[in-house]
Amino acid sequence: MISGMTSSLLKFLSLAIIAVLLTFSTSSASCAGEDGKVGGRADGPVLELPTDVEQCIRPTEFMRVNHMYLLEHKRDQTMRQGIRTDDASLQGCVDCHAKKDDAGKAIPVNDPGQFCAACHEYVSVKLDCFTCHRTTPDMPASTANIPRIPAHKELLAANTPPLGMPADVQKLRAYLDGELK
Amino acid sequence: MTCTSGSKEFIDKSRRDFLKKAGAGVTTFTLASGVTLMAYPQAQKRPLDEPVSAKNRWGLLIDVNKCTPECDACVTACASENGWKQGGDPRVDAQWIRKLTVKNPKSGYESSFPVMCQHCENPPCVDVCPTGASFKRLDGIVLVDKHTCIGCRYCMIACPYNARSFIHEPLTDQRPWAPRGKGTVESCTLCVHRVDRGDEPACVEKCATDGNGALMFGDLNDPDSEISIRVATYATKQIRADLGLNPGVRYENL
Numbered sequence: 001m002i003s004g005m006t007s008s009l010l011k012f013l014s015l016a017i018i019a020v021l022l023t024f025s026t027s028s029a030s031c032a033g034e035d036g037k038v039g040g041r042a043d044g045p046v047l048e049l050p051t052d053v054e055q056c057i058r059p060t061e062f063m064r065v066n067h068m069y070l071l072e073h074k075r076d077q078t079m080r081q082g083i084r085t086d087d088a089s090l091q092g093c094v095d096c097h098a099k100k101d102d103a104g105k106a107i108p109v110n111d112p113g114q115f116c117a118a119c120h121e122y123v124s125v126k127l128d129c130f131t132c133h134r135t136t137p138d139m140p141a142s143t144a145n146i147p148r149i150p151a152h153k154e155l156l157a158a159n160t161p162p163l164g165m166p167a168d169v170q171k172l173r174a175y176l177d178g179e180l181k
Numbered sequence: 182m183t184c185t186s187g188s189k190e191f192i193d194k195s196r197r198d199f200l201k202k203a204g205a206g207v208t209t210f211t212l213a214s215g216v217t218l219m220a221y222p223q224a225q226k227r228p229l230d231e232p233v234s235a236k237n238r239w240g241l242l243i244d245v246n247k248c249t250p251e252c253d254a255c256v257t258a259c260a261s262e263n264g265w266k267q268g269g270d271p272r273v274d275a276q277w278i279r280k281l282t283v284k285n286p287k288s289g290y291e292s293s294f295p296v297m298c299q300h301c302e303n304p305p306c307v308d309v310c311p312t313g314a315s316f317k318r319l320d321g322i323v324l325v326d327k328h329t330c331i332g333c334r335y336c337m338i339a340c341p342y343n344a345r346s347f348i349h350e351p352l353t354d355q356r357p358w359a360p361r362g363k364g365t366v367e368s369c370t371l372c373v374h375r376v377d378r379g380d381e382p383a384c385v386e387k388c389a390t391d392g393n394g395a396l397m398f399g400d401l402n403d404p405d406s407e408i409s410i411r412v413a414t415y416a417t418k419q420i421r422a423d424l425g426l427n428p429g430v431r432y433e434n435l
Contacts, residue, residue, distance in 0.1 A: 075328060077232075079324070079326050079328070080316070080318070080326070081232035081233055081318075082227075082232065082233040082318065082320070082373065082377045083229065083230055083231070083232060084229050084374070084377050084378070085229050085230045091357045094357075108353075131351075131362035131363060131364075132327050132352075132355065132360035132361055132362030132365065133355065133357075133360045133362075134354065134355045134356065134357050134360070135353070136354075138354075138356070138357050
């Protein structure tokens with residue numbers, strides 16, 4: 001009888017210890033979130049952003065969630081309708097976001113750890129753009145007079161999307177069809 | 182009309198340059214009192230943010246008499262513009278444009294000319310494509326949308342001009358305006374990126390400067406364009422016109 005009571009007390013104590021440990025570990029995880037880790041869960045990739053431009057073509061929060069819809073919309077417009085504005089072109093992304101190595105040579109954006117690859121690897125999304133598309137900036141003499149990197153600030157002023165918009169594809173399409181030419 | 186073909190070209194070219202400079206409005210010159218010269222501009226250049234339309238029908242006119250067998254300026258210009266390579270394995274090399282030399286066995290007469298995608302009005306490659314990747318733009322340029330191409334190569338079989346190539350190997354360092362990748366089909370795009378910004382295809386430009394000026398590019402729908410006037414004035418042929426595909430590429434003196 002006594003030995004039975006001791007074992008149930010031990011069980012209660014061990015459960016209590018586990019509960020305390022769990023609470024402690026959860027609170028430490030949420031602290032990590034406040035420290036700026038992605039999603040407050042684990043260490044996400046740290047991206048090095050271009051320093052020679054002030055702003056991306058849309059606010060960073062919008063681009064993080066919606067860049068693929070912008071690219072897809074632009075892709076169909078350019079391919080099928082011949083609309084070749086600078087806004088939201090994949091080459092525009094590459095021109096800004098490809099880093100240079102110490103020798104001044106551009107590093108492909110899909111190399112491990114680079115701008116495109118870092119996040120896509122982290123979230124296990126296969127990146128198929130660069131089977132066909134160029135991964136480094138390229139400005140040969142014949143096209144040097146054509147400005148490809150748009151004035152980001154002006155673009156942003158002209159196309160300010162509703163901030164904090166969820167990745168609702170239908171809503172986004174309406175926005176793109178209405179405002180993104 | 183008494184002027185020779187050479188002087189007509191001169192007149193047409195200077196007229197075109199004049200109209201380019203004249204800009205958008207109607208230009209009026211007073212030659213003498215009561216006598217005015219009015220110049221109406223050609224169709225305005227399409228703004229970059231407007232979709233293409235069926236108002237234009239882009240085409241090429243190739244003067245076979247001017248084209249010489251030893252010249253391949255158009256082929257090298259196309260390769261460097263669009264980033265495809267020659268001189269590798271001929272079984273798998275891409276070939277957007279090639280020079281053909283044909284001989285009449287009875288007379289022994291030889292002629293040489295380039296053949297590329299003929300940009301048909303009724304393209305068989307578009308008919309057979311199972312995914313809709315092979316398509317014709319409203320302005321008549323036939324393209325492959327590599328985002329939806331699955332590399333089945335039906336279009337290569339359907340094309341009577343053997344104009345399309347398949348990419349067998351992984352590629353890097355493509356031209357930004359000409360994405361190309363393993364597992365997709367490709368062909369002459371009529372330098373669509375240049376046409377969209379109002380320029381001529383690379384082959385036409387190089388043929389004029391480094392070749393013999395045998396290629397002419399223009400809008401077949403515009404009755405005042407140089408190419409339309411020439412097509413209306415001289416006898417021109419389409420290759421395999423019997424198929425009823427109405428190619429946008431025409432040959433003179435073939």
